[in-house]
Amino acid sequence: MPVNNQFPTIGNSAFVPNSNPISVIQNGGLLAARVIDISLTTSTNGASIFQTSGEWANIGAIKFELLGNSTSKENFPQGPIAYPLDNNIRKVPLINEIVFITSGPSRNIALEENSDAIDFYYMNAISVWGRSHLNMLPSNSSTSKNTDTVPKEDVEKGIENSGDSQVVEPKPGNTFEEKANIRNLFPNEGDVIIEGRFGNSIRFGSTAKQSKENKNVESPWSTEGQEGNPITIIRNGQSQVDLPLNNWFPIYEDIQNDDSSIYMTSGQTIPVVLASTNFASFGVDAIPVANTTKLFQEVPVLDPSSSLVELDNTGSTFDTINQEPDLSTEIENIRETIRKFQEQINKIKELEKLEEVSQTRSNVVREKQQINDQFTIIKNGEEVDV
Numbered sequence: 001m002p003v004n005n006q007f008p009t010i011g012n013s014a015f016v017p018n019s020n021p022i023s024v025i026q027n028g029g030l031l032a033a034r035v036i037d038i039s040l041t042t043s044t045n046g047a048s049i050f051q052t053s054g055e056w057a058n059i060g061a062i063k064f065e066l067l068g069n070s071t072s073k074e075n076f077p078q079g080p081i082a083y084p085l086d087n088n089i090r091k092v093p094l095i096n097e098i099v100f101i102t103s104g105p106s107r108n109i110a111l112e113e114n115s116d117a118i119d120f121y122y123m124n125a126i127s128v129w130g131r132s133h134l135n136m137l138p139s140n141s142s143t144s145k146n147t148d149t150v151p152k153e154d155v156e157k158g159i160e161n162s163g164d165s166q167v168v169e170p171k172p173g174n175t176f177e178e179k180a181n182i183r184n185l186f187p188n189e190g191d192v193i194i195e196g197r198f199g200n201s202i203r204f205g206s207t208a209k210q211s212k213e214n215k216n217v218e219s220p221w222s223t224e225g226q227e228g229n230p231i232t233i234i235r236n237g238q239s240q241v242d243l244p245l246n247n248w249f250p251i252y253e254d255i256q257n258d259d260s261s262i263y264m265t266s267g268q269t270i271p272v273v274l275a276s277t278n279f280a281s282f283g284v285d286a287i288p289v290a291n292t293t294k295l296f297q298e299v300p301v302l303d304p305s306s307s308l309v310e311l312d313n314t315g316s317t318f319d320t321i322n323q324e325p326d327l328s329t330e331i332e333n334i335r336e337t338i339r340k341f342q343e344q345i346n347k348i349k350e351l352e353k354l355e356e357v358s359q360t361r362s363n364v365v366r367e368k369q370q371i372n373d374q375f376t377i378i379k380n381g382e383e384v385d386v
Helices: 021-026 152-156 212-218 327-374
Strands: 031-038 060-068 081-084 097-107 116-120 192-195 200-206 229-238 262-266 377-378 381-386
Touching: 060 097
Parallel strands: 081 116
Antiparallel strands: 031 060, 031 097, 060 081, 097 116, 192 200, 200 229, 229 262, 377 381
């Protein structure tokens, strides 16, 4: 079967050194390119990517070089600059990551009335290493692998290489710090997962019970609940419990050891170890000023078996459900609350008075006893209390 030469294949793509990049793009092909600079900071230098890519209007534009192909001025009359293909959902690439470049209409069609004007646009970075954290693939010319500063014969004689000799490591960016402890999330069937580069993620998953032989990869929330029930997990900062071992193994979210997380469940059981089992502090009796649900409870249901469409009064010019509340009822509720509060205050005052009277009576009895102890009257040969 003949191959359509307009379809991007190895034979007609930019992977072939002798292919013409402009021809590949015009034939609907994609260019594999390495990111060499990103417009993320301002600059007054006219040759900087910030200035050449359109300044503030195109933050996130990249400068690139093709894989196995020259990026000469003849190949790219407008310069090797590419813009994000989608500005609504974007993944900012890092230096030395690989992206696919495609072409599209340029703004110069309107600005310069040039109907043939095109610009380059880049897609998300390719997962060369299968990592959510970093996928650099630097060129051989950008790194130094030669650490031999002393001839081999001298090394065999016991003369060591210089300690100052170091491999030049490729840079992923100006502020990005590569970390070896960021691992991918383990996916289940049907999951939709958004992973950041820093151990932050959102999972739209479900209860996914595994068979007996696959229990070792079952998610911690799938032990209970109905199969397929949804669960949404927002996680910020992943657990480092079993590091530095198993750095390349994918993991599940760990509610106990992740930095912070939000779990929205549907019948699942989340294994949470409570920091405290003292629930006495939760026994607070808070009485609202007004019953805010009463108005909704009093709305009558005309026919519970009817659909919403059947119950909808299309001939009415006003909404019969969302009515303004009866303010007189709210005022009465407030007055009743104030009355009860005043009753409690009065009871407290009465108790205080009774306590004072009780204390006074106790003092009188005590003083009388003291007098009796000091003075004794003898009458008919018997002691008589005063």
